Amino acid sequence: MTDTTKHILLMDGPDQTGLIYHVTGVLFRQRLNIIRNDEYVSPDDKSTATADRPGQFFMRTEFEASGPLDGPALLTELRQTLNPDINLRLNPKKKKNIVLLVTKEHHCLGELLIQYAFDELDADILAVVSNYNHLQPLVSKFGIPFHYVSHEHKTREEHEEAILRTLAIYEPEYLVLAKYMRVLTPGFVDHYHNRIINIHHSFLPAFIGASPYKQAHERGVKIIGATAHFVNNDLDEGPIIMQDVKEVDHRHTATDMATMGRDVEKLVLSKALKLVFNDRVFIHKNRTVVF
Numbered sequence: 001m002t003d004t005t006k007h008i009l010l011m012d013g014p015d016q017t018g019l020i021y022h023v024t025g026v027l028f029r030q031r032l033n034i035i036r037n038d039e040y041v042s043p044d045d046k047s048t049a050t051a052d053r054p055g056q057f058f059m060r061t062e063f064e065a066s067g068p069l070d071g072p073a074l075l076t077e078l079r080q081t082l083n084p085d086i087n088l089r090l091n092p093k094k095k096k097n098i099v100l101l102v103t104k105e106h107h108c109l110g111e112l113l114i115q116y117a118f119d120e121l122d123a124d125i126l127a128v129v130s131n132y133n134h135l136q137p138l139v140s141k142f143g144i145p146f147h148y149v150s151h152e153h154k155t156r157e158e159h160e161e162a163i164l165r166t167l168a169i170y171e172p173e174y175l176v177l178a179k180y181m182r183v184l185t186p187g188f189v190d191h192y193h194n195r196i197i198n199i200h201h202s203f204l205p206a207f208i209g210a211s212p213y214k215q216a217h218e219r220g221v222k223i224i225g226a227t228a229h230f231v232n233n234d235l236d237e238g239p240i241i242m243q244d245v246k247e248v249d250h251r252h253t254a255t256d257m258a259t260m261g262r263d264v265e266k267l268v269l270s271k272a273l274k275l276v277f278n279d280r281v282f283i284h285k286n287r288t289v290v291f
Contacts, residue, residue: 004064006035006093007071008279009078012289013086015041015057022081027063030074036062038291042284057086058282058289062093096123096277099172101163101180102130106138108178108199111266112273113142122277126170129163131182151182160188176273177231179265186233194283196231197241197276199269201261213261217254224248224257226265228272230283239288241281242272 011023020039027034039059071090078088102109109128115121127145128135139146147166151159167175177198189196202212202225216224225245232238244267246260275281275290282289 004066005069006062006064007069008091008093009061009063010059010089010091010279010282011061011082011086012056012058012282012284014083015055016083019057019082019086020059023059023061023078026074026077026081027061030077032063032065032069032074034061034063036060040289040291042289056284058284058291060280060282060291091279095121096173097126097170098123098174098176098277099126099167099170100128100176100178102128102135102178103181104132104134105179105181105262106135107262108266108269109135110138111270112176112178113139113144115270116144117142122274123174126172127166129166130180131159156182156185157187160185164188164191174276176269178269183235184231189231189233194230197269197272198229198231198236198238199265199272200227200229200236201258201265202227202236213258214254217252217257220250222248224261224264226261226268228268230288232286237286239283239286241275241288241290242268244268244271 009023009027020037024034024037037059038061039057042056042058075088075090082088100109100112112121112125116123116125125142125144127147128139129147129149130136131149131151133148136146136148149159149162149166154162173195175192175196177196179199184196200212202216213224223245225243227236227240228242229236229240230238244264246264248257248260252260280291
């Protein structure tokens with residue numbers, strides 16, 4: 001009996017009549033079975049669309065093949081059928097290889113390590129890298145390599161060069177900033193364009209930067225939250241993947257809010273990573289489309 005293989009086709013570009021028909025027709029002719037299909041046309045782009053500037057179309061198609069898939073042949077046939085401005089990506093349905101960057105806080109790291117240990121993360125953690133050695137005992141319990149790359153007596157660029165040399169050992173598909181409390185330079189971000197995911201202890205765009213819970217308490221907020229986003233060269237302003245909030249009131253101190261916030265951070269980061277690792281997130285301009 002031939003084993004089936006599962007794959008994910010991602011496409012985005014100018015909308016046009018019959019896109020879904022053409023794609024599903026190619027898959028049908030190649031005897032590929034569609035398991036799930038999600039599509040969307042951005043209303044912001046569609047509202048200003050013209051014949052020369054149609055709306056932006058997004059589609060995620062999960063399908064299976066009876067045995068190995070000839071990916072190049074499939075993409076070639078699709079490109080012959082579709083508008084040349086359509087972007088196509090074909091990924092095998094498999095776990096992503098990731099490296100975690102951390103500083104001193106353990107809550108997000110611990111959550112991801114536990115999920116990884118119980119095969120719930122949809123990713124393989126290749127290593128953990130930190131500018132402090134505080135979390136090495138925790139990481140060692142899971143048998144994962146830990147790299148202590150100190151920032152002491154180094155410029156930011158020198159420190160990042162040392163981190164990049166460590167990352168080159170593993171060649172991760174994604175970097176996860178699990179409370180990595182250092183601002184990354186544009187040069188570093190460019191090495192992993194749209195492949196760095198951060199958890200921010202605030203409901204962005206409110207209270208960016210340092211001490212968000214102190215800021216929130218002083219402002220008398222009624223909700224606190226957390227935001228998972230891709231990292232770009234604007235501090236805490238990359239495309240947002242997932243957000244969540246908890247209600248608070250005047251009885252909660254800044255410390256109470258920080259404790260509650262850590263629970264939200266763990267949940268939001270975990271959900272965001274599952275979406276990204278399952279190829280459910282498109283980046284368009286500075287926004288995301290999430291299936």
